[in-house]
Amino acid sequence: MIPKNISELVTFSPNRFEPIHDWFYYKEGYAKKLVEWLVKEYNLEGPIFDPFCGSGTTVLAAKQMGIESIGCDVSPLAVLASKVKTRNYEVETLKKKLGEFREMKVPPEQLTPRDERLRKIISRGNWEEMHFLKKKIEEIGDEKARDFFYLAMVDSFGAVAQVVKVGGSLRRAKKNVPSMKKFFERKCERMIRDLERGKKGVEPEVIEADARVFNLEENSIGSIITSPPYLNKIEYTTVYKLELILFFKVQETQLRAFIGDEPQNIRGTKIKIKNFQKFPPIAQAYFEDMEKVMVNCFRCLKPKGKMVIVVAGGCLPDRIIQSDEILCDLGQAIGFKIIDIIAAREIFCHANRSIKIGKVRESVIVLEKPEV
Numbered sequence: 001m002i003p004k005n006i007s008e009l010v011t012f013s014p015n016r017f018e019p020i021h022d023w024f025y026y027k028e029g030y031a032k033k034l035v036e037w038l039v040k041e042y043n044l045e046g047p048i049f050d051p052f053c054g055s056g057t058t059v060l061a062a063k064q065m066g067i068e069s070i071g072c073d074v075s076p077l078a079v080l081a082s083k084v085k086t087r088n089y090e091v092e093t094l095k096k097k098l099g100e101f102r103e104m105k106v107p108p109e110q111l112t113p114r115d116e117r118l119r120k121i122i123s124r125g126n127w128e129e130m131h132f133l134k135k136k137i138e139e140i141g142d143e144k145a146r147d148f149f150y151l152a153m154v155d156s157f158g159a160v161a162q163v164v165k166v167g168g169s170l171r172r173a174k175k176n177v178p179s180m181k182k183f184f185e186r187k188c189e190r191m192i193r194d195l196e197r198g199k200k201g202v203e204p205e206v207i208e209a210d211a212r213v214f215n216l217e218e219n220s221i222g223s224i225i226t227s228p229p230y231l232n233k234i235e236y237t238t239v240y241k242l243e244l245i246l247f248f249k250v251q252e253t254q255l256r257a258f259i260g261d262e263p264q265n266i267r268g269t270k271i272k273i274k275n276f277q278k279f280p281p282i283a284q285a286y287f288e289d290m291e292k293v294m295v296n297c298f299r300c301l302k303p304k305g306k307m308v309i310v311v312a313g314g315c316l317p318d319r320i321i322q323s324d325e326i327l328c329d330l331g332q333a334i335g336f337k338i339i340d341i342i343a344a345r346e347i348f349c350h351a352n353r354s355i356k357i358g359k360v361r362e363s364v365i366v367l368e369k370p371e372v
């Protein structure tokens, strides 16, 4: 039976109340409970693969259910979040390190950001604390502990910067914020508490890779649960640009879509899509890339293995495109059988924030690789 709150489960919101899932707020994610429901409802078997793993909802939920899993993502921030949330830790090592952080005093260094935009959103005190913490965390020898504290620091920076993530952009906002070091220490304390209450399990493999070219062994995967970027949306880079630039050495010019990012270079899908030639280049490039990913997914699935895709349609300035229909057409042409298309919710599309263009569906598509 379809859960009554499916419209909520396709969003990250319910994860804000789930231990470990809430360690890093990922705007584009879906809920742990959606993964749990899908596994039960469709008898999904492991290993589970998520080619767009984001903040790790699929791989963490799989670990918590005792199922082996693999995830990949192009974003180094997403990969770090997924790894940190799914590892088994020596909690005593983390506690000891946190104790050391508490003892440390931040020396006043008169540091201010060089970029004027940054000066407007972060106080000098917090900028100094961020630099101090970053340096100390980078000195930690144990990789798991280093990554654990690094993620806590990245999240703490987002919390104390005078910005909010609205829609697909960052907006300046006056916030009453604590000291970054205090926030970081409290965050680490909460994360350690979650680990003490949780269970260890099989650690998933999480890889920084591009799903358009990343290949797993043929017939090696039991199921796929994933959500690609949505057509004409690049929130996963734009709203995290501060974090990506400051902590992952990503240049501002490198912030791009990764799916559909070469509209000037369209070759056309190998499979014929109805009305493809009438689509704007951005949509053609998107479906061309999604075809590559779906072909890779079909290949690595075991026969009878299912692929679940959570996707919303694209809002373009002059039209809407229902991506679920097109991905189903692509899936069928690749060889998948369509098991279900669940319309989870509708989203209004506006041009210039006010002119209504139409409504797109956000759907859960369930496909199956037939037995040969």
Ligand SMILES: C[S@@+](CC[C@H](N)C(=O)[O-])C[C@H]1O[C@@H](n2cnc3c(N)ncnc32)[C@H](O)[C@@H]1O
Residues within 6 Å of the ligand: 026, 028, 029, 030, 031, 051, 052, 053, 054, 055, 056, 057, 058, 072, 073, 074, 075, 078, 209, 210, 211, 212, 226, 227, 228, 229, 230, 236, 257, 258, 259
């Ligand atoms: C909708 S989000 C997935 C969110 C995830 N389900 C969760 O709950 O956190 C899509 C993800 O795809 C990633 N991505 C975009 N293009 C990619 C590509 N070509 N290969 C792999 N990952 C990609 C983005 O970095 C983003 O994290």
